[in-house]
Amino acid sequence: MRYVRNAIRHAAIVTSIFLLGVAAGCSKPADKPAAAASTVNQNAPSKLGDLKEFQGISKEVSALVDKNDLPAAKTRIKDLESTWDSAEAGIKPRAASDWHRLDKAIDNALSALRASNPTQAACKAAMDELLKTFSALQGQ
Numbered sequence: 001m002r003y004v005r006n007a008i009r010h011a012a013i014v015t016s017i018f019l020l021g022v023a024a025g026c027s028k029p030a031d032k033p034a035a036a037a038s039t040v041n042q043n044a045p046s047k048l049g050d051l052k053e054f055q056g057i058s059k060e061v062s063a064l065v066d067k068n069d070l071p072a073a074k075t076r077i078k079d080l081e082s083t084w085d086s087a088e089a090g091i092k093p094r095a096a097s098d099w100h101r102l103d104k105a106i107d108n109a110l111s112a113l114r115a116s117n118p119t120q121a122a123c124k125a126a127m128d129e130l131l132k133t134f135s136a137l138q139g140q
Contacts, residue, residue, distance in 0.1 A: 046137040047095035048102070054084055055134045062127040068120050074113045081110060098137055105133040
């Protein structure tokens with residue numbers, strides 16, 4: 001009986017020391033730099049989820065517009081439109097207002113590239129706005 005009481009006492013002491021050590025190690029530092037917190041927000045995915053595929057196509061289209069290859073840009077943006085439209089059902093419910101904002105920017109880029117006489121300036125402005133919209137949504 002004496003050994004049982006000693007074993008229980010030792011177990012209680014060891015458990016107390018362990019729990020105090022864990023509790024002390026779990027406190028978060030008060031001097032966490034603000035820059036690190038903003039970096040985390042910039043790298044966080046948007047409320048819509050992972051937009052890298054759409055953004056990647058948009059960057060390719062923008063590069064074609066920068067080269068003034070508007071026919072190739074018009075062809076490539078069709079891929080963005082198709083991919084975006086097929087993903088709508090999975091993306092839109094996550095954040096409808098963000099989805100509409102990005103959808104409008106995509107529509108503006110499509111309109112600029114599909115104009116009867118597209119100009120590089122108008123297409124570039126629309127693509128710049130689209131890329132800014134991607135960045136803004138991912139920085140939330």
